[in-house]
Amino acid sequence: MNHPLSILVIEDDADTLANLCDILELDGHVVLGVNSLAETKRVTRDHQFQIAISDRKLPEGYIEDLLSDLKSSLKGADIIVITGFADMQSTITAFRLGVTDYVIKPIIPDDLRRTVQQIAEKRRLEDELAREHRFADLVLNTAEAIVLVLDLDGNVIQFNPYFEQLTGWTHDDLLGKDWFRNCIAEHEHERVKEVFIETAHCVKTRGVVNAVVGKNGDSYQIRWANTTLRDLDGEVTAVLAVGVDISDLTIAQERALQAERLAAIGQTMTALAHESRNALQRIQAATEMLGLEVENNPNALKDLKAIQRANEDLKSLLEEVRLFAAPIHIRRSPVRFPEIWRRVWNDLSPLHSKRDVELIESFEGCNVDVHVDAPRLEQVFRNLFENSLAACTDPVRIEINCICVDDRIELVLSDNGPGISQHHLEMLFQPFFTTKPTGTGLGLSICQRIVEAHQGTLVAKDASGGARFEIRLPRQNHSTIPCLS
Numbered sequence: 001m002n003h004p005l006s007i008l009v010i011e012d013d014a015d016t017l018a019n020l021c022d023i024l025e026l027d028g029h030v031v032l033g034v035n036s037l038a039e040t041k042r043v044t045r046d047h048q049f050q051i052a053i054s055d056r057k058l059p060e061g062y063i064e065d066l067l068s069d070l071k072s073s074l075k076g077a078d079i080i081v082i083t084g085f086a087d088m089q090s091t092i093t094a095f096r097l098g099v100t101d102y103v104i105k106p107i108i109p110d111d112l113r114r115t116v117q118q119i120a121e122k123r124r125l126e127d128e129l130a131r132e133h134r135f136a137d138l139v140l141n142t143a144e145a146i147v148l149v150l151d152l153d154g155n156v157i158q159f160n161p162y163f164e165q166l167t168g169w170t171h172d173d174l175l176g177k178d179w180f181r182n183c184i185a186e187h188e189h190e191r192v193k194e195v196f197i198e199t200a201h202c203v204k205t206r207g208v209v210n211a212v213v214g215k216n217g218d219s220y221q222i223r224w225a226n227t228t229l230r231d232l233d234g235e236v237t238a239v240l241a242v243g244v245d246i247s248d249l250t251i252a253q254e255r256a257l258q259a260e261r262l263a264a265i266g267q268t269m270t271a272l273a274h275e276s277r278n279a280l281q282r283i284q285a286a287t288e289m290l291g292l293e294v295e296n297n298p299n300a301l302k303d304l305k306a307i308q309r310a311n312e313d314l315k316s317l318l319e320e321v322r323l324f325a326a327p328i329h330i331r332r333s334p335v336r337f338p339e340i341w342r343r344v345w346n347d348l349s350p351l352h353s354k355r356d357v358e359l360i361e362s363f364e365g366c367n368v369d370v371h372v373d374a375p376r377l378e379q380v381f382r383n384l385f386e387n388s389l390a391a392c393t394d395p396v397r398i399e400i401n402c403i404c405v406d407d408r409i410e411l412v413l414s415d416n417g418p419g420i421s422q423h424h425l426e427m428l429f430q431p432f433f434t435t436k437p438t439g440t441g442l443g444l445s446i447c448q449r450i451v452e453a454h455q456g457t458l459v460a461k462d463a464s465g466g467a468r469f470e471i472r473l474p475r476q477n478h479s480t481i482p483c484l485s
Helices: 014-025 039-041 063-074 088-096 109-142 161-167 179-183 186-200 247-293 298-325 339-345 376-390 424-427 442-455
Strands: 007-012 030-034 049-054 078-083 099-103 146-151 156-160 205-213 219-230 236-247 332-338 356-362 369-372 395-405 408-413 457-463 466-474
Touching: 014 030, 014 049, 014 109, 030 039, 030 247, 039 063, 049 063, 049 109, 063 078, 063 088, 078 109, 088 099, 099 109, 146 161, 146 298, 156 424, 179 186, 186 219, 186 236, 219 247, 247 298, 332 339, 339 356, 339 369, 339 376, 339 395, 356 442, 369 376, 376 395, 376 408, 376 442, 376 466, 442 457
Parallel strands: 007 030, 007 049, 049 078, 078 099, 356 395
Antiparallel strands: 146 156, 146 236, 205 219, 219 236, 332 369, 395 408, 408 466, 457 466
């Protein structure tokens, strides 16, 4: 016997009990015999059985009256009843109470062995199915991939814990709900539904990428492989979709593309920088000489000043683009963090000294040295201060709240200006994006690169009544650190 069972025989006739044990042991089963329900309760305290074969009439009464106690003791075992005087009603009652089979005396050994073999095979299949279910549950619960099942109307039937972990959606939120309406951005409804319809018509679809909207509104780029589920008759009943989150890959690809653009800009600027500087210097020298010749002509001097300002603007734009394309190298040195923004604020006094402007400072734990690249961070504060001064009307209030604790620096710079729209927030740090009529749109992008070169983060938020920038930096003690390009 490939799958021997542990069998309990309950029979108050000693000869019949011995005979049954001999028959069952022929197939390699482990058999134990008892003569009463009381004895059954005793042996089941220390042993577990898969099958119990019991005479219908026991010393304690008829089996149909004792089944509740018997099943409680046997804990899930299949029960076979043997009797020489079965009637229809008692047989029906026994089956209703959970008896697996009824055997009529006189017992035919081969029939009994066949019945036990059938139960053994059933148990083997049940165990195999249970193992498959456990394996499937393990895969569903541990795989870092979305497993989603939709009915043919596009309603959610099931999804795995990873989907809930990734998106925040729970079963209560989505079960029975329209997948497309709840989780797909409106502008992608038509395209994604077409893929769903193709899949429902038995066309396997792979490599389809679309955004899935999380519960809090965040978007995740998911790459899908889809197929159908069928019932026993072969009819399609549902669509199974397995998805992998490629959001990080998408971001990496965007960064790689940006790096390629920066490399191209850098190569171009390397070629142009020398000649451009020479040309601008010639313009500057020529205008200075011309100024001496027309110093008595106010109108000419006015036009000349305009040319000189335009020349300075071109030099600034050229330098900004050159800096953006160049690698950023961080050279750390100890400095008190408030000194950085105060130096910048003093340097910008021509922009705010004659206006109604107030810089409000609040800081905690910043009376110790931090190791940062102060000149680089001055660039960051200069850009943020200039943006606030340009965006705000008087009276201007710029607030800095800074905390230097443990291994990090947390700073929030906010103003009382018009704020930043959600649409602009999404593009604010993209190179060449600007809302100003002049400028390259590289300032905030450079600021973000400088902060990231410090292994920190710079994010923008639309606070109530103004813009808000949050800077987080590690307080590292390295004097130098090589940087990002």
